[in-house]
Amino acid sequence: MSDRNGWTPLEVRPQDVGADPTAEALAGYLDSTDVGGLLVREKAVVFRGFHVPEDGLDPVLDRLLPHRIAYVHGNSPRTKVGSNVYTSTEYPPAYTISLHNEMSYAHAWPTRLAFYCAVAPASQGATPVVDGALWLESLDDEVREAFGRGVLYTQNLHSGSGLGKSWQETFETQDRDEVDAFLKGTDADWSWGPDDALRVSQSRRSTLHHPVTGAEVWFNQADQWHPASLGDDTAKALAQIMPADELPQSVTFADGSPIPDAYVLQIRDRGLQHAVDVDWHEEGDLLLIDNVLVGHGRRPFTGPRKILVAMSD
Template identity: 70%
Template sequence: MPNTDVWTPLEIEPEGIGGPEELIERLVELGPERLSELLVQEKGLVFRGFDVSPERLDDVLGLLLPNRLAYVHGNSPRTKVGGNVYTSTEYPAEFTISMHNEMSYAHSWPTRLAFYCQVRPGGGGATPVVDAARWLRSLDDEVREAFADGVRYVQYLHDGFGLGKSWQDTFETTNREDVEVFLDGTGAEWEWKADGGIHVTMVRPATLKHPDTGAEVWFNQADQWHPAGLGDDTAAALAQILPADELPQNVTFADGSPIPEEYVTQIRDRGLQEAVDVDWEQGDVLLIDNVLLAHGRRPFTGDRRILVAMSD
């Protein structure tokens, strides 16, 4: 009998003339309400074979993402390339990026993401996606129970020179007052440091219930913010050069107690084990529900250029 427990995103391919024109026509015909219903139902949609060009990307994104958001308070290194369109990540090609829901550490997060393949990877470079409810179920009871009260995220954002992102890049401003107003609205605790950097602390839940389906999902980035998630050698090197309160990012349980390394590796590894790879062809577009699905990146060789945009 077939394994009905295997989930994959829905692939949508041309039926007629093909090209971005057909995709735009079909999205207009579908309409925003039905698109939202379909996305919640399928969790992820891959628009493949429409050969979307960079010149037509804005037209497609305008239909997929009704209200494109800036990547304010984002922690991943990205470059802005257009109207709230960014490179998906600039981490070195040889590294795997573990599974995560975009900005799950933040006070508010995008509800959907669109990825666009401008340049096909030379080899590898898939975007893995995982059902976040399945990820939650895959964890040991001990781990789920330990995170019941949430997590405490700690950021140190430098003033332009240091490891990680500066506060100027993170908040897309050079005005301290803009940063303070933004952070005050999120319930975060913050403190400017003598060296011009800022120390930010946020307590957030570890799981979330989807507003439409009610499904409870794993929704935090504890494994990405924990030094153990970087690997033993990198974590040890950082510990040698930086005190804990000057790490670009760190995480504890909500009460400030440390998260065991074995919890971190279990979370990271099981998310990747449960994931389904979306391999890229040039011009492909992937739309995901950012609560129902987490995403990552496989290592790659050669060129690869994936752009991302997000909306509420």
């Protein structure tokens, strides 16, 4: 499957590169390959058939991700399972996770992501990926122009009990001083409130130019942070409990004006419309993506699906 421009992630199998179907052979291939150049050229690369076991994943990740980083200030529910290796977003399997670039709401984001199949789903469960330049191009002029002013993200993080993630989970610390020190370098506004709760606001851009190719791509998570993405019933239920700016996460235009529901639904739907599905066939499959050039998401699935993710700056 490919998008309308004919793009699809490159697939690399042992027979394609004259290698044995082992993790050691994959590591050797990566040692002799300009991984950075390959990724910029292809945007996303899938490695299949190397049978990388979970307990042998680290040497491969060391080559795919030169400097693995922690998921600090991440907003998705995950579990840390290794050295800066996490479960992919832990949302119920019946739901689609829309396309996004990891941590595009943050001051700094990972440049690369690697996904690893520890347990393949019984059915479905693909990781869709979308060319960010095509996603931007697919949006109506009205939407692109409106987002030209940027967006403002707001997080309300509790201290252990409440909706959404706690600040302890989000920043991987129990120390408020560590959180303050981290946020001082992020161009964010934040304040501590009653019950040790934390409110963080960040004004960010909506598009980004890739540092190597210069391509302009859609690069924000407004559709995921907007109440409209929750569905009518859920959004209405939450609106009866609390105003939008008190939700665990919310978003407006940078000047504080509301983003129309129709805009975020168009963004979500066109990202999914132009996505290419990367299916998970067996344990050991790996997907490497350029986190600026490509957005990613998740299709619904059945069965135990376990996909791990790691990131590099």
